[in-house]
Amino acid sequence: xxxxxxxxxxxxxxxxxxxxxxxxxxxxxxxxxxxxxxxxxxxxxxxxxxxxxxxxxxxxxxxxxxxxxxxxxxxxxxxxxxxxxxxxxxxxxxxxxxxxxxxxxxxxxxxxxxxxxxxxxxxxxxxxxxxxxxxxxxxxxxxxxxxxxxxxxxxxxxxxxxxxxxxxxxxxxxxxxxxxxxxxxxxxxxxxxxxxxxxxxxxxxxxxxxxxxxxxxxxxxxxxxxxxxxxxxxxxxxxxxxxxxxxxxxxxxxxxxxxxxxxxxxxxxxxxxxxxxxxxxxxxxxxxxxxxxxxxxxxxxxxxxxxxxxxxxxxxxxxxxxxxxxxxxxxxxxxxxxxxxxxxxxxxxxxxxxxxxxxxxxxxxxxxxxxxxxxxxxxxxxxxxxxxxxxxxxxxxxxxxxxxxxxxxxxxxxxxxxxxxxxxxxxxxxxxxxx
Numbered sequence: 001x002x003x004x005x006x007x008x009x010x011x012x013x014x015x016x017x018x019x020x021x022x023x024x025x026x027x028x029x030x031x032x033x034x035x036x037x038x039x040x041x042x043x044x045x046x047x048x049x050x051x052x053x054x055x056x057x058x059x060x061x062x063x064x065x066x067x068x069x070x071x072x073x074x075x076x077x078x079x080x081x082x083x084x085x086x087x088x089x090x091x092x093x094x095x096x097x098x099x100x101x102x103x104x105x106x107x108x109x110x111x112x113x114x115x116x117x118x119x120x121x122x123x124x125x126x127x128x129x130x131x132x133x134x135x136x137x138x139x140x141x142x143x144x145x146x147x148x149x150x151x152x153x154x155x156x157x158x159x160x161x162x163x164x165x166x167x168x169x170x171x172x173x174x175x176x177x178x179x180x181x182x183x184x185x186x187x188x189x190x191x192x193x194x195x196x197x198x199x200x201x202x203x204x205x206x207x208x209x210x211x212x213x214x215x216x217x218x219x220x221x222x223x224x225x226x227x228x229x230x231x232x233x234x235x236x237x238x239x240x241x242x243x244x245x246x247x248x249x250x251x252x253x254x255x256x257x258x259x260x261x262x263x264x265x266x267x268x269x270x271x272x273x274x275x276x277x278x279x280x281x282x283x284x285x286x287x288x289x290x291x292x293x294x295x296x297x298x299x300x301x302x303x304x305x306x307x308x309x310x311x312x313x314x315x316x317x318x319x320x321x322x323x324x325x326x327x328x329x330x331x332x333x334x335x336x337x338x339x340x341x342x343x344x345x346x347x348x349x350x351x352x353x354x355x356x357x358x359x360x361x362x363x364x365x366x367x368x369x370x371x372x373x374x375x376x377x378x379x380x381x382x383x384x385x386x387x388x389x390x391x392x393x394x395x396x397x398x399x400x401x402x403x404x405x406x407x408x409x410x411x412x413x414x415x416x417x418x419x420x421x422x423x424x425x426x427x428x429x430x431x432x433x434x435x
Contacts, residue, residue, distance in 0.1 A: 001255055001355075001412055008411075009229035009404050011049050012247045013222070016239045018045045019131050021097040021216045022114045023283070024141055025269030027059040037139040042093055046246070046267075053254040062269045062283040064093065065291055068253055069262025079291060085264045086425040087418045088292050088376075089252065090300045091245030092271030092281075092368060095238070096397050098203060098217040100130075108150065111203040111217060115272040116365075116397060119201055121151045124399040125221040125238070130207060132215035145209025146220065152202045221399075233404045234317055240400040242271065242367075244384050245301035248407055252414035259415075259431050261422050264291065271302075271368045281368030288372050297338060297421050298379045301410060302367035304360075305396040306387035311362045318385045319405040321357040321413040323347065324364050327381070333369030338380035346417045349433075355412030357382070382413050 020042030027033035027040070039047070043064070050057055050066065058065045070081040096115035104110055130144040205217050219238040229235075249265045256263045270283035292298075304322060312318065323342045326334030339359075347357040369379050384406055387395035395401065419432035 001415065003251065003255075003408055003411060005231045005233075005404055005408060006229050008247060008251055008407060009233055009235060010226050012235060012240075012243060012407070013224055013226050013229070013237060015042070015045055015049070015243045015247060016235075016237045017222055018042050019129060019141070019143070019218055020093050020095055020239065020243075020269070021131065021218055022094040022272045023062060023270050024216065025093045026062050026064045026267075028062055029059075036133065036141055040141055042269075046093065046250075049247075049250060053250055054257065055250065055253055060287045060290065063287040064267040064269075065264065065287065066250065066253065066267065067262075067264040068257045069260075082264055082291050083293055085262050087263065087297045087299060087421050088288070089249045089263065089265035089414065089418070090267070090284075090298060090368070091249050091265070091302060092242045092268045093246055094269045094272050095218055095241070095243075096272055098205070100205060100211055100213055100215045100217065102213055103211070104204070107147075107206055107208050109205045109207070109211060111149075111205055113203055117201065117203060118151065118398050120398070121153055121201075123149055123151060124395075125219060126150070127220050128205065128217050129220040130205070130209055130211055130215050130217055132212065144211060144215055145207055147205050147207025147209060147217070149217075149219075150204040150206050152204070154200065154202055229404070231404060231408075234401055235404060236399075236401040238400060240402050241303040241386060241396065242301070244303060244402055244407060244410075248301050248384070248410040248414060252411045252418070255411065255415045256418055259419065261419055261430055263418055266291065268368055281371030284368050285371050285375065288376055292376060294375055295378065296376055297425075298369075298372065298376050299382055299414060299417055300333075300367050300369055300379065301382050301384065301414065303386040303396065303400075303402075304362075304364050304383050305394050306385045306389045307391045307394040307396075308363045309360060309385065309389045311360050312389045314389050315391060316388055317401070317403040317406070318389050319356065319403050319409060321355075321406065321410040322383045322385060323357055323359045323413075324381045324383060325359075325361060327364050327366045327369055329363060331370075332366040333373035333377075333379040335378050335380065338378055341420070342380055342382070342413075342417060346413065346420055349420075350413050350416040353412070353416075355416065356409045357413045380417070382410055382417065384410055 025042045098111040101110045101112040126148040223236040268284040325339040423433040
């Protein structure tokens with residue numbers, strides 16, 4: 001594989017900086033969507049990448065279905081031929097999103113999170129962007145203004161719990177020893193858990209923009225200069241979760257196309273959601289039912305919180321792709337047989353060709369696997385790591401970053417995985433697994 005890492009990094013940067021809120025990234029129906037008069041911003045950006053990679057697509061129920069190798073089909077046979085592709089790749093286009101719940105006093109407005117919001121009051125990147133529809137104007141999703149997040153931890157009476165406040169102040173002290181910081185971080189988490197009935201995090205938008213109830217709020221930070229991207233770059237920008245997975249999947253499909261191996265992917269715009277057990281990935285299941293068979297092999301690429309990877313004792317970015325057997329300590333998806341194939345066959349073959357992957361059984365939160373695992377149980381994961389490994393403080397949904405070398409290895413490992421399963425299921429030799 002001869003991957004242009006500067007181009008991959010540049011495409012990812014443009015995708016990450018584009019607004020793509022939950023449930024407002026891909027149209028519900030094609031070619032018309034009653035919610036908007038035009039394409040959503042993130043779809044306009046990803047469409048340029050699809051055209052450049054010569055990949056075909058359809059929008060379906062808020063999901064982007066991408067395919068190659070079956071284009072020469074009639075309208076009647078296209079879905080049937082897509083269902084026959086044995087492997088389905090997956091990632092999510094949406095980013096963590098908040099909705100303005102009501103107009104507050106002055107410039108401070110309460111928010112409802114449509115995501116797993118950060119449970120910290122000291123945000124690294126408080127800057128945010130307000131986006132929304134204005135149907136009295138053009139009806140398109142557009143930027144309304146900018147502002148800042150404000151997170152408060154309050155008792156339901158309105159007071160900040162003294163214990164949490166004390167722990168947080170001590171942890172911020174620059175003279176606090178590292179081992180004590182770790183203890184304080186643990187105690188802060190325990191304080192949150194023990195006081196859930198009497199206290200909660202509350203989220204606010206501070207802005208001078210002319211906002212309305214129902215407007216959406218997303219993060220807005222970028223510390224990566226596109227002109228300086230090189231093969232060893234660290235990309236540091238909002239919404240890497242999960243635009244990294246999307247870019248990796250699309251570039252893997254380009255490589256598979258050059259090998260003559262048909263492939264398909266489903267990129268959902270509803271992975272984030274509240275309440276999580278009800279809304280998480282709720283739009284993706286009907287699309288899987290339409291374009292996949294129940295014995296489809298599903299490879300999902302999503303982010304892992306680097307702070308959770310205690311198995312790897314290093315305070316640096318990981319370059320290897322990470323293969324995991326399950327999510328949420330076994331409560332989510334994951335098939336042990338698919339994991340074993342990736343572990344025993346795909347990773348060793350890829351390594352001989354300078355594509356690096358490792359396995360981990362550390363905690364990984366759910367992607368949208370929990371939304372499909374009852375109908376499509378053959379799920380495997382080839383994931384990326386958000387932030388440095390084994391850092392004390394989580395950066396997922398707060399201050400996201402990733403190694404470009406890891407993205408290269410993920411693309412390669414996906415190609416080898418799809419090639420192997422394609423050969424085994426269709427019994428059709430290919431250049432990667434010829435016999």
